[in-house]
Amino acid sequence: MTVEIRSYTAQDEAQVVALWEAAGLTRPWNDPHQDIARAVAVWPDLLLVAADGDAVVGTVMAGYDGHRGWLYYLASAPDRRGEGIGRRLVSEAEARLEALGCPKVMLMVREGNEPVLEFYDGLGYTRETTRLTGRRLIADDDADARRGPK
Template identity: 45%
Template sequence: MIPIRAYVAADFAGVAELWRAVFPDDPPYSRAEVAIPAKLAVQPQYLLIATDGERVVGTASGGYDGTRGWLYAVAVAASHRRQGLGARLVQAVEARLAAAGCGKINLQVRAGNADVTGFYESLGYCVEPRVSMGKRLGVNAGGTGTSGP
């Protein structure tokens, strides 16, 4: 069975490679070079990694603000999909959030990504009647290629 564990600095290159493959259209502020240092500064215990030998083959990240939990960056290498690894990663983050007192987890899926929506529905998540809104702040707020999810 593929082990799931907390992220360590030596995982960076593997996570960056995986995210480039799984999220090729991500905006610059969601890429590993920006997102991982930001996550490590706030609740690093919710950044989990799955490895097959030395290779990073999965990630999941979460956060908790005291009211709601969030699930981010669930990624599984194409070679390891449909084997239950994604579900295990989500469940591992859920367990950590629940242990912190989190009673509800939110996540966002890009419109039109029916496969991913179906995956989350199989884990008990449902589409809620919400409008997702966002605003970029600070250094990544403007300029070409920095707007979007």
């Protein structure tokens, strides 16, 4: 089958989370289900999946704050790597960001993840020297409690 790049739908959620877990992108302090809900609440057309029939074989989550675009959760299924799925997802995310007037796209790569940096080097990304800081405002378990029963 041909891999289609399309916007995420709610029916994709279980497969998307499973893919993120298989790709090693999840962390205990970030609930991936909450990340999906937050993303689609703001920019529903910027969470993309690569679908081969009914199977989700890749993802990328993009965001735009009016100043810069960001890419998160780029993943392709481990058994589908090398097929260009990641490149196609990045290209589509960039096109959607550009259509919104986004002048620049950024992403974060965890320290020591040289293969991922090399992947982005190959797409024309430039390694920045900026340091990041962060502070959690809402713990994912707190967000669940405020939302009430499921």
